Amino acid sequence: MKLTLVTGLTGLLLLGTIVELLRRRQLREKYGMLWLAVLVIVIPLSLFPRLLDNVAGLLGVASGVSLVLFLGIVFLLLVCVHLSWEVSALEEETRTLAEDFALLRAEIAEERAARDELVSTDG
Amino acid sequence: MVNGKRTLIIIPALNESGSIADVVGEVRGELPGVDVLVVDDGSTDRTAAVAAAAGAKVAQLPYNLGVGGAMRLGYRYARDHDYDVAIQIDADGQHDPRYVPKLVDLLDDNDLVIGARFAGEGDYNVRGPRRWAMVMLSAVLSRVARTKLTDTTSGFRAANRRVIEMFAGWYPAEYLGDTVETLVHTARRGYRIRQVPVAMRKRMAGTPSHSPAKAMVYLGRAFAVLTLALIRR
Numbered sequence: 467m468k469l470t471l472v473t474g475l476t477g478l479l480l481l482g483t484i485v486e487l488l489r490r491r492q493l494r495e496k497y498g499m500l501w502l503a504v505l506v507i508v509i510p511l512s513l514f515p516r517l518l519d520n521v522a523g524l525l526g527v528a529s530g531v532s533l534v535l536f537l538g539i540v541f542l543l544l545v546c547v548h549l550s551w552e553v554s555a556l557e558e559e560t561r562t563l564a565e566d567f568a569l570l571r572a573e574i575a576e577e578r579a580a581r582d583e584l585v586s587t588d589g
Numbered sequence: 590m591v592n593g594k595r596t597l598i599i600i601p602a603l604n605e606s607g608s609i610a611d612v613v614g615e616v617r618g619e620l621p622g623v624d625v626l627v628v629d630d631g632s633t634d635r636t637a638a639v640a641a642a643a644g645a646k647v648a649q650l651p652y653n654l655g656v657g658g659a660m661r662l663g664y665r666y667a668r669d670h671d672y673d674v675a676i677q678i679d680a681d682g683q684h685d686p687r688y689v690p691k692l693v694d695l696l697d698d699n700d701l702v703i704g705a706r707f708a709g710e711g712d713y714n715v716r717g718p719r720r721w722a723m724v725m726l727s728a729v730l731s732r733v734a735r736t737k738l739t740d741t742t743s744g745f746r747a748a749n750r751r752v753i754e755m756f757a758g759w760y761p762a763e764y765l766g767d768t769v770e771t772l773v774h775t776a777r778r779g780y781r782i783r784q785v786p787v788a789m790r791k792r793m794a795g796t797p798s799h800s801p802a803k804a805m806v807y808l809g810r811a812f813a814v815l816t817l818a819l820i821r822r
Contacts, residue, residue: 561654561658561762564650564651564652564654564658565650565654565658565661565662565665567650567651568628568648568649568650568651568662569648569662569665569666569669571648571649572646572647572648572649572666575641575647576646
């Protein structure tokens, strides 16, 4: 009974954190929704850990709890891979931005030099 | 202008304020009428200011992107300003600008020309894992490019318009991407690559790394980069 309390409270705490982050606009909706969906599945399981025993039996896994643990790790790995992918895309975007910025700055410097030269020959 | 072609020399530089003025000055002295673009790769010293004072055009990146990152900027500049030829030269003074006309000559029949450190000339030598890496890269890349390439990591290169166009849109920023991966990519797309033997000078500033452990890591990374480049589209 105690364990159910701990897992259930942890789930609710995480739910509160996600909702609060979303409310303060510190988490993009596309990520927030994912975590909310995960919690909607996990919280009932934390209250009734035997819920998946039948499914686990069908797959040859000893108990529902082990199945949840296994799926949880797989899910977290996938999330990490996805984040690396997102960061790679972000790095490419910032690289292009940095190049654009440098090109613009060079262009401004060249125009300024050309204008100064014009002024000095005129005056 | 080199042989009637509008030519841009691209020099990627990271904290090279000690030697950049000499390099820019030498290039401008040897090749009058050629534009020099120094790409300051997020230096923390006065590289950009020193290069500009020496008469180079300067493109200053807001933060460090690595040689590959700096080079794409150089090629974008060459494309946007309509240059016929873009030549990359290292900022440490290892590359002799007197070879530039020779490289440009060969662009008539080739798309990318590499200035390769001439075997036996000068006191340029490498041993151990670093040498194995160079031998492996040369063997594989020579096959891919269907021409003899002995110095695949040379940063002394001349590109014609077609290659400038390609590099402006695609140029890897990662380790060895600027040398090994660009060669694989260029050869795979049917561009003709040639190498020209050049004598390499000692660098004016900075020191090369010579630890065996580093050389071993280099071999591993070179192998990984090459494998990835070969299985990539």
